[in-house]
Amino acid sequence: MDNRDSNGVATLTVTRSEPVRVQPAEHAGDEYYFLSNLDQNIAGIMKTVHLFAATSRSNEDVGQVLRDALAKVLVRFYPFAGSLAVGSEGKLIVKCNGHGVPFVEAAAAESGIEVLGDISIPDHEKLGMLVYVEPEAKNLLETPLLTVQVTRFKCGGFVLGLAMNHCMADGLSCVEFLHSWAETARYLPMSIVPFLDRTIQRAREPPKVEFSHPEYDELKDESNLTQLESEPTQYRSFTFDSKKLGQLKNMAMEDGSIKSCTSFMVLSALIWRSWARALNMDPRQKTKLLFAVDVRQRFGPPLPDGFFGNGIALGCCLCEAGELQNSPLSFAASLIQTTVRNMTDRYIRSAMDFFELNRSKPSLTATLIISTWTKLEFVSSDFGWGEAVQSGPAELPQKVALFLPQVKGIKSTRVVIGMPTSSMKAFQKMLEI
Incomplete structure (x- = not known):
């Protein structure tokens, strides 16, 4: 016992x-x-x-x-x-x-x-x-x-x-x-x-920055978010099955501004918008969404099979909180879709060259980071005692939302996120669809 x-x-x-x-x-x-x-x-x-x-x-x-x-x-x-x-x-x-x-x-x-x-x-x-x-x-x-x-x-x-x-x-x-x-x-x-x-x-010689890279932009805290972040963090897990994800996709496409939408895009759009609303951001507050895009096949030529390292680049969406909060789901989903589409070899190399010249780190003021494990087979490693029954992070920072695959053959996505205690109740309410 x-x-x-x-x-x-x-x-x-x-x-x-x-x-x-x-x-x-x-x-x-x-x-x-x-x-x-x-x-x-x-x-x-x-x-x-x-x-x-x-x-x-x-x-x-x-x-x-x-x-x-x-x-x-x-x-x-x-x-x-x-x-x-x-x-x-x-x-x-x-x-x-x-x-x-x-x-x-x-x-x-x-x-x-x-x-x-x-x-x-x-x-x-x-x-x-x-x-x-x-x-x-x-x-x-x-x-x-x-x-x-x-x-x-x-x-x-x-x-x-x-x-x-x-x-x-x-x-x-x-x-x-x-x-x-x-x-x-x-x-x-x-x-x-x-x-x-x-x-x-390696960065190009000489470095060639061909695009803007808003992931590095320093945002002003117009919403007193620093004070909120000092509160205790409350964690919650939310499950979205295939039916809920289908409903979200229909919601995102109903105004006709986007013709298609992946589960990742629509779920990220919902989480980002709900997060900004729950934190009660000032409408003038600039807010960012950062997410990792697997760019192994986007390089020209693609990275070799078995490439060991970071084959990911940061996708970034940036807008005013008021526009994000008050717009339909299609607005954020469209921003994410465009960002993913633009992650070409030229863009990735431009980002690498930007770092070469500036040595900047992405600013995290008013920023939500989405980390996706839905396609990562952590549990499938077998050391001789069978596959793992669970895998997960031992800790999760407050500004990170983690997408996990549902186990036991059920096709769904679990979203795990930590919010300031005073904001979690409002966040939960916004995810009810």
């Missing part, structure tokens, strides 16, 4: 071992590893947890199995064993100095994995126990590019917790790394061999 607090809520206690640094089983790679301008913008730690239910196979040796397989797979993914540094151009690079990947074995000896419940709604306090963060690291340059924690539960299940620097991998590359690691753990050849040369994403 799980430990419970005075309110009868199951509690979690995790005991960690000391971290062991895992090195590649063989020497690989050069002394320095190039990071592209698409990597520079999103350097920050992503924390994810992957839950594996109990099977007939004991979990006693899961730490050993995953650690041994990690050493082997790091031969192909050797930059993870390095550390972040600033190169001669003033940009981030990876120094392949044998720093290694901190690997922690842990145990929740008094709890079954069911104590975690539905992890799609982030519980930083509980899920944070399942991800190892190096306590001595004072800044991003001192933070490992990847840390691993394997936590065994009393029931026989286990959780794989990762803290990975986003500059190393986008969602698809992270999934492919997990798959390769899992295949290695089962003594299988890698089904996708990673392509590590990111110099194919």
Whole structure:
């Protein structure tokens, strides 16, 4: 039986071992590893947890199995064993100095994995126990590019917790790394061999900025949003099945301003508009929507299969809050549709060149970020104990909305978002259709 607090809520206690640094089983790679301008913008730690239910196979040796397989797979993914540094151009690079990947074995000896419940709604306090963060690291340059924690539960299940620097991998590359690691753990050849040369994403010489890039625009806070953001964050999950998504598409197309609309576009339009309304933004407030677009096939030529890195560019929509709040759904959906359509090879390279010249980071005032996991097969990695039963973020910043696929064969999308407590009730009301 799980430990419970005075309110009868199951509690979690995790005991960690000391971290062991895992090195590649063989020497690989050069002394320095190039990071592209698409990597520079999103350097920050992503924390994810992957839950594996109990099977007939004991979990006693899961730490050993995953650690041994990690050493082997790091031969192909050797930059993870390095550390972040600033190169001669003033940009981030990876120094392949044998720093290694901190690997922690842990145990929740008094709890079954069911104590975690539905992890799609982030519980930083509980899920944070399942991800190892190096306590001595004072800044991003001192933070490992990847840390691993394997936590065994009393029931026989286990959780794989990762803290990975986003500059190393986008969602698809992270999934492919997990798959390769899992295949290695089962003594299988890698089904996708990673392509590590990111110099194919170098800025042009000389840099050539051909388009405006509003994602970098500094917006004035006309709506006192900073005060709202200091409030406690309340998280909620909303499910949109195929029927609801169909209704939304019809709503977006009913005035004839757009002829077609994907589920991503219409759902993003609804979330952005509802978010701006719930925060009661001043009509004159400029507001941005940022979202990642997979541009692997949009480059000319396309990025190679197995490309390891960030094959995403930031799409950006910008308008006044009053126009967004008071317009039909087609307005925001049309902005998103146009942005996605314009993400051509020329536009992407212009964005990379803009960073080369300005070294800017996207401004996040009055900005909502949408992160989409609906097509990422995180749960399909099998290390020898079956596929994961749940995967999700260990934490979610307040300005991020996460789109997750619904599990168990139901075709739907779950939207997870954190809002200031005073705004969540209004936000919920606006999603009722």
